[in-house]
Amino acid sequence: MTATAITATGLPVELVKLRKxxxxxxxVDGIDLRIAAGSYCCLLGPSGCGKTxxxxxxxxxxxxxxxDLLIGDxxxxxxxxxxxxxxxxxxxxxxxxxxxxxxxxxxSLKMKGVSKEERRRRASEMLELVDMGKYAxxxxxxLSGGQQQRVAxxxxxxxxxxxxxxxxxxxxxxPFLRVRMREELKRLHRELGITFIHVTHSQTEAMALADLAxxxxxxxxxxxxxxxxxxxxxxxxxxxxxxxxxxxxxxxxGQDAVRADRIRLGDGGADIRVEGTVRALEYHGSSVHxxxxxxxxxxxxxxxxxxxxxxxxxxxxxxxxxxxxRRDTHxxxx
Amino acid sequence: MTMTAAPPEPSRVSASVxxxxxxxxxxxxxxxxxxxxxxxxxxxxxxxxxxxxxIVAVSFWDYDSIRIYPDFVLTNYVELLTSPVTWxxxxxxxxxAALTWAITLSIGFTVAYFLAFHVRSTTWQMVxxxxxxxxxxxxxxxxxxxWIPFLGRNGLLNSGLISAGIIDQPLEFLLFSDFSVVLAFVxxxxxxxxxxxxxxMMRIDRALVEAARDGGASxxxxxxxxxxxxxxxxxxxxxxxxxxxxxxxxxxxRLMSGGQSASIGLMIANEISLLQYPAAAANAVVLLxxxxxxxxxxxxxxxxxxxx
Numbered sequence: 237m238t239a240t241a242i243t244a245t246g247l248p249v250e251l252v253k254l255r256k257x258x259x260x261x262x263x264v265d266g267i268d269l270r271i272a273a274g275s276y277c278c279l280l281g282p283s284g285c286g287k288t289x290x291x292x293x294x295x296x297x298x299x300x301x302x303x304d305l306l307i308g309d310x311x312x313x314x315x316x317x318x319x320x321x322x323x324x325x326x327x328x329x330x331x332x333x334x335x336x337x338x339x340x341x342x343x344s345l346k347m348k349g350v351s352k353e354e355r356r357r358r359a360s361e362m363l364e365l366v367d368m369g370k371y372a373x374x375x376x377x378x379l380s381g382g383q384q385q386r387v388a389x390x391x392x393x394x395x396x397x398x399x400x401x402x403x404x405x406x407x408x409x410x411p412f413l414r415v416r417m418r419e420e421l422k423r424l425h426r427e428l429g430i431t432f433i434h435v436t437h438s439q440t441e442a443m444a445l446a447d448l449a450x451x452x453x454x455x456x457x458x459x460x461x462x463x464x465x466x467x468x469x470x471x472x473x474x475x476x477x478x479x480x481x482x483x484x485x486x487x488x489x490g491q492d493a494v495r496a497d498r499i500r501l502g503d504g505g506a507d508i509r510v511e512g513t514v515r516a517l518e519y520h521g522s523s524v525h526x527x528x529x530x531x532x533x534x535x536x537x538x539x540x541x542x543x544x545x546x547x548x549x550x551x552x553x554x555x556x557x558x559x560x561x562r563r564d565t566h567x568x569x570x
Numbered sequence: 571m572t573m574t575a576a577p578p579e580p581s582r583v584s585a586s587v588x589x590x591x592x593x594x595x596x597x598x599x600x601x602x603x604x605x606x607x608x609x610x611x612x613x614x615x616x617x618x619x620x621x622x623x624x625i626v627a628v629s630f631w632d633y634d635s636i637r638i639y640p641d642f643v644l645t646n647y648v649e650l651l652t653s654p655v656t657w658x659x660x661x662x663x664x665x666x667a668a669l670t671w672a673i674t675l676s677i678g679f680t681v682a683y684f685l686a687f688h689v690r691s692t693t694w695q696m697v698x699x700x701x702x703x704x705x706x707x708x709x710x711x712x713x714x715x716x717w718i719p720f721l722g723r724n725g726l727l728n729s730g731l732i733s734a735g736i737i738d739q740p741l742e743f744l745l746f747s748d749f750s751v752v753l754a755f756v757x758x759x760x761x762x763x764x765x766x767x768x769x770x771m772m773r774i775d776r777a778l779v780e781a782a783r784d785g786g787a788s789x790x791x792x793x794x795x796x797x798x799x800x801x802x803x804x805x806x807x808x809x810x811x812x813x814x815x816x817x818x819x820x821x822x823x824r825l826m827s828g829g830q831s832a833s834i835g836l837m838i839a840n841e842i843s844l845l846q847y848p849a850a851a852a853n854a855v856v857l858l859x860x861x862x863x864x865x866x867x868x869x870x871x872x873x874x875x876x877x878x
Contacts (some may be wrong), residue, residue, distance in 0.1 A: 295784065296783075296784075297780045297783070297784070304711075315834070316788075317780075317783050317784045318781065318783070318784065318786030321786075323784060324780075324781075324784045326777045326780070326781055327777075328775065328777055330775060330777035330778050330781040331781075332779065332781070332782075332795075332796060333778075333798060333800070334799045343783030343785045343787075343795070344780070344784075344786050344787075347782075347788075347791055347795075348786060348787055349788040391781075391785070392784075395785065418681045439766065552824070566876060
């Protein structure tokens with residue numbers, strides 16, 4: 237499998253004060269974002285945060301209420317979807333149920349008036365690229381979810397887009413397949429070199445895939461940056477909670493975040509200590525996750541290395557002293 | 571609705587809960603599927619199978635001008651199939667069916683498309699859909715008769731056109747003609763096209779339209795490449811309704827053609843009024859066969875199973 241079937245270059249995408257309102261409800265509230273050409277951007281957030289509306293505005297399936305959308309160097313606000321250099325992969329894949337895989341993939345070529353042999357040839361090349369060559373004559377209903385997704389991917393890529401838009405592409409797959417498709421997306425991104433914009437509500441997915449992760453909440457961007465930056469320096473309490481693995485605690489003049497895996501139990505060498513009761517215990521293999529009842533925090537998580545935990549095991553209801561070093565705390569913007 | 575071939579498996583939980591006696595419960599469990607199927611089977615037997623078999627039987631009987639005789643003769647069929655009147659009448663009926671089908675299809679598809687894809691709010695969709703059904707609140711006959719004062723020689727349309735100076739002479743073709751017959755058919759049966767096509771269209775995932783647009787399809791291309799093929803089951807069901815209704819009709823043709831045009835249904839009705847029941851029965855059997863062939867032909871073209 238090679239990516240020679242596609243020779244496109246990634247396009248940069250820029251959102252300037254982009255806004256989407258449905259009547260009086262504001263879905264996207266004037267966001268600014270610059271996505272570099274060829275990067276993998278994940279729009280991340282809970283449902284209703286405006287991430288899908290943003291993607292659909294970029295794709296051209298939703299009118300832009302206000303602000304500007306730039307793809308490449310041109311403003312694309314009113315352009316039809318096919319003229320934006322984007323291609324979209326839909327959440328439910330939206331494969332045409334009456335067409336076989338080849339015709340599904342060749343659809344956009346047919347619309348352009350490419351001759352039948354030419355478009356079938358290019359469609360089968362594209363199906364090979366996503367490893368679906370041997371299913372070319374099947375109808376979508378005869379394919380599994382994962383296979384349908386590959387076909388949808390091929391259909392999006394055959395237009396040689398500069399930007400590939402993915403609307404929750406992995407949410408309909410079972411966990412095992414999800415991990416495999418994640419790797420595959422990453423590989424395709426590396427080989428094709430085009431810009432990927434991927435909407436997801438899973439922070440694991442965003443962490444695993446993104447160069448640029450954008451956390452959205454209530455139509456605004458809470459924080460945008462590389463996943464490592466988000467994880468180590470969450471800007472707001474929302475980001476810290478949404479990314480997970482953090483405790484939000486009351487600090488001096490506001491809230492602080494501290495990573496759950498930086499918390500130690502017992503007395504040794506901690507600058508800050510709290511006392512709590514073990515409420516829940518979860519064994520995760522390489523680590524053990526504890527939830528503590530701590531005064532002043534509604535949820536206090538501790539992630540311990542498995543071996544360290546079993547050196548002095550605890551059980552539910554035990555009183556325990558939790559502590560961490562001052563340099564692991566990180567102040568949050570209100 | 572999905573059709574399942576196997577009778578539903580009786581629930582074990584309820585059987586064991588109900589089962590006070592150990593002998594009765596398994597018997598009931600085995601009989602349950604048959605009991606469940608019985609009402610429909612009996613209804614079909616009494617109201618469909620028995621009448622059709624009676625008609626088939628009578629079609630082989632003999633008759634004269636005053637009575638009919640139980641017998642087994644083929645004369646009814648021979649007379650029917652060798653008479654040029656039969657063939658002319660069939661041709662005329664088929665012409666009505668084809669014209670009505672073509673017109674109701676274009677109206678039905680357009681209306682359904684508008685309702686399904688251009689009316690955004692569900693409330694408005696339902697309101698407009700109900701508006702489409704308003705003609706059905708009156709009887710067929712009333713709906714037909716109401717055309718007569720409108721289309722007649724001195725009717726509203728003719729007098730309106732004359733007083734507007736568009737024509738000098740009243741248009742004769744408006745009433746008691748093939749035109750008025752087809753017009754009445756379209757008026758009566760257009761909804762039978764709208765409903766199944768609308769139903770098919772409402773099942774089309776809106777993301778497919780977006781996907782087509784994403785692939786560069788224009789409005790017409792979306793219609794031709796996505797919506798039309800996916801509406802085919804609805805078109806087939808509507809076509810079956812319209813064609814069978816028109817093929818079997820007699821009252822519309824009689825009323826709207828003023829007795830100047832014939833259809834198979836009318837021919838059968840005339841035979842019945844002359845008490846030639848065996849001839850009418852033979853005619854009905856042939857008509858049934860013709861209509862069934864037409865339906866089968868339509869079903870071969872389009873698979874409607876997933877729509878049921």
